[in-house]
């Protein structure tokens with residue numbers, strides 16, 4: 001769908017385009033109307049001597065005025081451009097809600113990935129819970145249920161946030177293994193489909209070990225220790241038992257100390273796991289494993305391109321328990337094709353029976369690049385908003401009844417029903433890495449394919465990011481440059 005966006009000044013586009021996309025999911029915003037048959041959204045802001053005027057209108061594709069609004073405000077703060085941006089967003093949000101005759105975003109003006117960060121910032125300023133709730137609902141226009149979720153998540157994960165002094169001397173590590181045994185239909189991660197193990201994996205591991213050794217040197221020189229390690233992907237357990245052992249040996253030799261509290265390995269695909277690999281991981285100190293079924297319905301698993309069935313998930317969980325690894329996380333997705341509340345119910349029963357310490361409930365997010373997004377674009381499959389909402393709420397209530405609490409959450413673009421992804425944990429079993437990564441109060445050093453690094457300045461919690469290429473060949477080619485960039489950023493921090 002085309003939407004004509006007419007913004008003045010033109011920079012308003014950057015503040016407003018996400019709101020237009022919330023009202024018209026999947027739309028393309030065009031600047032020049034030309035001969036296009038498109039609805040027009042017009043927002044014009046004009047600063048006058050005494051006040052600023054914002055005028056907004058919606059025009060039908062035929063050019064008729066559907067809605068017209070006007071608002072005036074006087075600048076009061078010390079940062080007039082931020083203030084003007086906030087008024088423009090609020091005005092546009094309300095105009096679009098009125099035009100659509102519905103609330104276009106349960107999170108109101110909060111369109112970013114990490115809404116809990118705002119709650120932590122307000123807590124740092126000394127605001128009490130009630131005051132924060134008022135700010136979220138009155139200023140940012142959040143729904144009451146989302147306000148309550150953000151506050152609860154912040155309360156649950158705040159005890160794990162580091163002080164600036166500790167965050168200066170303690171980082172977490174991410175290792176990305178960008179290979180998978182097959183491609184899930186909803187996945188847009190352009191990792192490698194593993195075809196020829198020897199030729200593809202060996203050169204990648206060589207580059208990874210170079211990166212791990214040189215970053216370890218830099219951390220040692222600065223006396224920085226490691227709080228948590230997360231080995232993700234792709235699917236790290238595609239590595240053979242021998243390669244997994246070699247990588248874990250290097251991690252133990254260069255990174256893991258008595259200060260390292262948590263080591264997670266994603267064994268996302270049960271079809272890549274076996275008791276030998278789990279024994280190696282346990283011996284290497286791994287204390288958290290993610291076995292991610294996404295759904296416990298075999299017909300759905302087949303439809304979304306997974307190479308395993310629900311029996312494979314149950315068997316993997318038994319192996320993890322037998323290996324003596326204490327924490328298990330299971331990822332689920334609400335909104336998978338063909339799934340309704342009855343499939344969600346059956347998945348919830350089967351998961352709760354397995355008793356994982358953590359459960360992460362995702363809302364399907366169809367990113368461009370996934371096979372499923374291409375199909376949806378073509379066939380315009382109904383996005384089943386209310387079914388997805390019901391599913392997310394159902395999992396939340398089942399998990400709460402079973403004693404799990406939400407401890408981290410984030411949002412993504414193109415999420416079904418504008419919902420969120422929420423991590424639940426039994427009390428005392430929270431994943432440290434997920435908290436630090438989401439709340440951005442600790443430097444995370446990402447190594448390997450597709451790994452993101454975040455360098456946090458502990459004086460103001462501002463961050464500077466850098467990304468490794470997702471494609472293994474580009475990663476190997478640019479390894480020296482990638483290491484140098486990270487080493488420079490680490491030295492600049494301390």
Ligand code: SF4
Pocket residue numbers: 179180182183184187188189191233234235268269
């Ligand atoms: S296992 Fe994960 S990374 Fe691999 S294809 Fe599936 S969703 Fe993508």
